[in-house]
Amino acid sequence: MRRRPVSVALVHHPVLDKRGDVVTTAVTNLDVHDIARTARTYELDRFYVVTPVVEQQRLVARLLQHWREGFGASYNPDRGEALRLVETVPTLEAARFHWQRSAGEEVQLLLTGAGLADGMPFPTARRLLRETPVMLVLGTGWGLAPELFTPGMKVLAAVAGGGDYNHLSVRAAAAIILDRLLGNREE
Amino acid sequence: MRRRPVSVALVHHPVLDKRGDVVTTAVTNLDVHDIARTARTYELDRFYVVTPVVEQQRLVARLLQHWREGFGASYNPDRGEALRLVETVPTLEAARFHWQRSAGEEVQLLLTGAGLADGMPFPTARRLLRETPVMLVLGTGWGLAPELFTPGMKVLAAVAGGGDYNHLSVRAAAAIILDRLLGNREE
Numbered sequence: 001m002r003r004r005p006v007s008v009a010l011v012h013h014p015v016l017d018k019r020g021d022v023v024t025t026a027v028t029n030l031d032v033h034d035i036a037r038t039a040r041t042y043e044l045d046r047f048y049v050v051t052p053v054v055e056q057q058r059l060v061a062r063l064l065q066h067w068r069e070g071f072g073a074s075y076n077p078d079r080g081e082a083l084r085l086v087e088t089v090p091t092l093e094a095a096r097f098h099w100q101r102s103a104g105e106e107v108q109l110l111l112t113g114a115g116l117a118d119g120m121p122f123p124t125a126r127r128l129l130r131e132t133p134v135m136l137v138l139g140t141g142w143g144l145a146p147e148l149f150t151p152g153m154k155v156l157a158a159v160a161g162g163g164d165y166n167h168l169s170v171r172a173a174a175a176i177i178l179d180r181l182l183g184n185r186e187e
Numbered sequence: 188m189r190r191r192p193v194s195v196a197l198v199h200h201p202v203l204d205k206r207g208d209v210v211t212t213a214v215t216n217l218d219v220h221d222i223a224r225t226a227r228t229y230e231l232d233r234f235y236v237v238t239p240v241v242e243q244q245r246l247v248a249r250l251l252q253h254w255r256e257g258f259g260a261s262y263n264p265d266r267g268e269a270l271r272l273v274e275t276v277p278t279l280e281a282a283r284f285h286w287q288r289s290a291g292e293e294v295q296l297l298l299t300g301a302g303l304a305d306g307m308p309f310p311t312a313r314r315l316l317r318e319t320p321v322m323l324v325l326g327t328g329w330g331l332a333p334e335l336f337t338p339g340m341k342v343l344a345a346v347a348g349g350g351d352y353n354h355l356s357v358r359a360a361a362a363i364i365l366d367r368l369l370g371n372r373e374e
């Protein structure tokens with residue numbers, strides 16, 4: 001199985017809520033399943049679930065155990081195969097550190113969000129992915145908190161559907177972004 | 188708000204289960220939410236939830252009522268706006284009939300599935316969408332049942348991520364397909 005030098009991080013803290021306050025969201029099982037399946041389909045190297053909450057980390061560990069080794073592994077091995085990409089980490093910095101060690105070279109974070117019209121265009125991002133290991137950073141809730149957008153941090157342009165409505169689920173946004181960056185552009 | 192002459196149908200019967208038997212799957216709330224948000228983002232005209240089970244139709248009606256008019260409508264109006272695209276119908280034929288009446292001209296069904304390597308390439312499908320109203324048909328479970336693939340029925344090529352693993356969720360597949368067919372190709 002080929003693994004591209006690309007990973008994804010799903011951040012549950014620090015993210016914004018509806019009112020714009022910085023919060024920690026709960027891990028949604030379906031996010032982990034869906035994004036793992038998409039990551040596996042696009043041959044990503046790793047999928048980091050970022051949450052500082054120990055009880056939430058335990059929930060993810062139980063989910064992974066069930067599908068990788070428990071009843072789920074024999075009932076539906078495709079799920080286990082996708083979920084083998086998942087690592088649970090307390091912070092985005094821990095995700096970067098973990099992946100950098102396994103990638104063996106400096107990795108580039110690329111933040112994503114629905115309001116980033118002036119972010120890096122997708123063709124530029126595709127070139128970046130050919131040059132260096134890239135970790136795509138997705139926010140849950142109402143998106144990544146401003147404190148992550150430090151000077152020099154690279155951010156990807158928002159996915160736009162054509163109109164003014166832009167409320168994709170993080171599961172849908174992850175799928176579209178990975179397809180735009182890694183899918184066959186002739187299709 | 189612009190509405191393109193494109194709709195999507197999410198089929199819960201007839202679809203296949205893991206063993207290849209024809210079954211009726213249960214409606215998943217999150218499918219309705221996610222695909223409605225994606226459909227609204229890409230300015231689709233309608234999103235048909237297809238289930239012959241009356242109790243399931245009632246569940247969808249309750250979900251729609253909550254987010255369109257109930258507490259959800261004031262708590263999160265974006266959800267209500269997306270869910271206004273949803274119609275519940277008992278069969279795919281009913282979806283076609285309903286949409287054809289509102290579109291005012293013959294509509295073209297375009298079936299989708301993970302195993303359809305010899306289906307219509309995406310550039311051809313993009314041209315088709317410019318010529319005629321198209322209803323994209325998505326299967327739940329393990330995909331649309333063979334009985335829907337009647338002679339002359341148009342089918343779209345499968346989304347491929349590059350390797351041999353091809354187990355996207357229907358939520359992710361819907362997002363990728365709509366972006367490939369309607370997204371800005373320069374991005």
